[in-house]
Amino acid sequence: MEQVRAQDGATIVLHSTGSGPGIVVVHGGGVTIDVYRRLARALADRFTVHLYNRRGRADAPPRSSPYTVDQEIDDLAAVLEHTGSDNVIGHSGGGFLALEAALRLPIERLALYDAAVSIDGSFPSAWLAPAQAAAQAGDTARSLAITTAGINSHLAAGRLPLGVRTAIIRAFLRTPIGRTMGELLPTTLDEAALILAHDGPATRWAGVSAEALLACGADGPLYYVDQNAALARALPRARTLTVPRSGHDAINRAHPRVVDPLADFFRAPVTPERTRHS
Numbered sequence: 001m002e003q004v005r006a007q008d009g010a011t012i013v014l015h016s017t018g019s020g021p022g023i024v025v026v027h028g029g030g031v032t033i034d035v036y037r038r039l040a041r042a043l044a045d046r047f048t049v050h051l052y053n054r055r056g057r058a059d060a061p062p063r064s065s066p067y068t069v070d071q072e073i074d075d076l077a078a079v080l081e082h083t084g085s086d087n088v089i090g091h092s093g094g095g096f097l098a099l100e101a102a103l104r105l106p107i108e109r110l111a112l113y114d115a116a117v118s119i120d121g122s123f124p125s126a127w128l129a130p131a132q133a134a135a136q137a138g139d140t141a142r143s144l145a146i147t148t149a150g151i152n153s154h155l156a157a158g159r160l161p162l163g164v165r166t167a168i169i170r171a172f173l174r175t176p177i178g179r180t181m182g183e184l185l186p187t188t189l190d191e192a193a194l195i196l197a198h199d200g201p202a203t204r205w206a207g208v209s210a211e212a213l214l215a216c217g218a219d220g221p222l223y224y225v226d227q228n229a230a231l232a233r234a235l236p237r238a239r240t241l242t243v244p245r246s247g248h249d250a251i252n253r254a255h256p257r258v259v260d261p262l263a264d265f266f267r268a269p270v271t272p273e274r275t276r277h278s
Contacts, residue, residue, distance in 0.1 A: 001013055001014060001015055001016075002014040002016065002082070004052070004078050004079055004082045005078065006061070006074065006075050006078050007074040007075075007077070007078060008064075008071070008074070010061035010062075011061060012052050012060065012061070012075055012078060012079060013052065013053065013059045013060070014050055014051075014052050014079065014082065014083070015033060015040075015050070015051040015052065016048055016049065016050045016051070016083070017040050017041065017044045017048070017049055018040065018043060018044030018045065018046070018047055018048045018049050019044070019045075019047075019048055020046050020047045020048055021047050021048065021085075021087060021266065022047065022048045022049075022050060022083045022084060022085030022086075022087060023043065023047045023048070023049050023050065023085060023087040023088070023089055023266060024050045024052075024076065024079050024080060024083060024085050024087065024088050024089070025039070025040070025049060025050065025051050025088075025089045025090075025091070025094075026054070026076060026088060026089065026090040026091070026094035026095070026097055026098045026101075027051070027053075027054060027091060027094045028091045028092030028093050028094045028095075028116075029092060029093035029094075029116075029184070029187065029188040029191040029192070030180075030181045030184050030185070030187070030188040031177070031180060031181065031184070032053050032057045032058045032180060033051040033052065033053050033058070034058075034180075035177070035249075035252045036051055036091075036251075036252060037051070038252065038253065038254040039089075039251060039252060039254040039259070041254070042254040042256075042259045043259060043262070043263060046263055046267070047087075047263070047266060048083075048085075050079060050083050050085060052075075052079055054072065054075070054094070055071065055072070055075065056184075056187050057184060057187070063187070067190045067191075067194060068194070069097065069100050069194060069198070072097045072100075072101070073097070073100060073101045073104060073105065076088070076097070076098070076101050076105065077101070077104075077105050080105060080106075080107070086106060086107055086108035086109070087107075087108065087109045087110075087111075087266050088101070088102070088107050088109070088110050088111070088210075089111045089112075089113070089251075089262065090110070090111070090112050090113075090115060091112075091113050091114065091115075091251050091252075092113075092114050092115070092116050092248065093116045093188075093191045093192075093195065095112040095113065095114065095115025095116060095117070096115055096116050096117050096191075096194075096195050096198070098110060098112060098115070099112060099115055099117060099205055099208065099231075100198070102205075102208040102209075102210045102212075103205065103207050103208055107210040108210055108211065108270070109210060109211050109212075109213075109265065109266055109270075110208070110210040110211070110212045110213070111212070111213040111215065111262055111265055111266070112212065112213070112214050112215065112228075113215045113216065113217075113250075113251045113258070114215075114216050114217065114220055114221075114224050114248050114251075115214070115224075115227070115228075115231075116191075116192075116195050117195065117198075117205075117227055117231070118195055118196050118198065118199035118200075119199070119200070119201065119202050119227050119230050119231070120199070120200070120201055120202075121199060122223050122226060122227050122230075123195060123196060123199070123223065123227075124150050124151060124153055124223070125196050126150065127146050127147060127149065127150020127151070128150070128189065128192055128193060128196065130146050131143045131144075131146040131147045131150065131189060132189055132193075134146060135185055135186060135189060139166075140173065140182045140185055141166050141167075141169045141170040141173060141182075142162070142166045142169075143185060143189075144169045144172075144173070144181065144182060144185055145162060145165040145166045145168070145169040146162070147185070147188065147189070147192075148165075148169070149165060151221070152221060152248070153221055153223075154220070154221050154222060201234075202227075202230040202231050202233065202234035203234045205231060205234060205235060206234045206235065206236070208235050208236075208238075209236065209237070210237065211237040211238075211270060211271060212231075212232075212235050212237060212238035212239075213238075213239060213241060213261070213262070213265045214228035214231055214232055214235075214238055214239065214240045214241070215228075215240070215241040215242070215243060215258075215261070215262075216228055216240075216241075216242055216243070217242070217243050217246035217247045217248060217250045218242050218243060218244045218245065218246060219245060219246055219247045220246070220247050220248045220250075221248070225240075225242060228240045228242075237271060241261055243257055243258055243261070244257065245257065246258060
């Protein structure tokens with residue numbers, strides 16, 4: 001482990017593994033870097049993979065208040081500078097942050113998997129207010145049940161009665177990953193609100209000059225497919241990839257059908273920028 005000094009003087013703990021060109025992973029909401037260690041190991045024979053916990057999680061410093069995208073980008077900038085990396089993987093809420101960062105930072109290659117962006121209202125939002133209300137009332141299980149159903153609109157389980165879903169989540173909260181997600185739920189809700197506050201046309205990210213791989217799982221929410229297509233039309237150096245037999249957590253599971261396209265993307269020659277958007 002190494003320590004990286006953040007712009008505000010806080011200490012970011014860097015967990016690195018492997019050898020070769022560096023890749024920095026910006027993890028999703030509701031979890032820590034622990035669920036990305038399998039991904040890091042799967043890429044470690046070809047790349048040096050750098051993991052760090054984002055603010056308010058595990059060994060990370062506290063998050064500033066009010067929560068904004070700026071501190072997240074500043075922290076990523078510090079990690080990129082420290083490691084000398086210009087390759088980034090962003091997942092879920094981390095995908096949104098990585099995309100925002102690519103507007104400001106010298107990122108050469110950007111791979112996003114199920115990036116939680118909102119394009120002209122594409123990201124589900126109706127669930128957020130009742131989930132926030134349940135969390136404020138101290139009912140973590142109910143709030144998380146509302147959240148998971150709201151985000152995973154493609155799952156049949158999300159159509160079960162709320163009381164049934166809450167009972168299922170209450171049992172889930174007794175598992176290690178469930179406890180982590182329950183503890184981080186306020187952070188997750190804040191991140192969702194931030195993502196929705198940055199809703200707009202795909203062209204708001206047209207200034208991203210990085211070569212981009214916009215990936216999603218075929219078994220995940222369909223809105224990721226549509227969002228990636230819109231982003232690919234707006235970004236000058238982007239292409240899409242829909243990974244078969246893969247859901248939202250497929251990048252954590254690190255199956256070769258996810259890992260191999262990522263490795264190929266980061267090893268391939270840089271392609272020229274398109275002269276105009278298609």
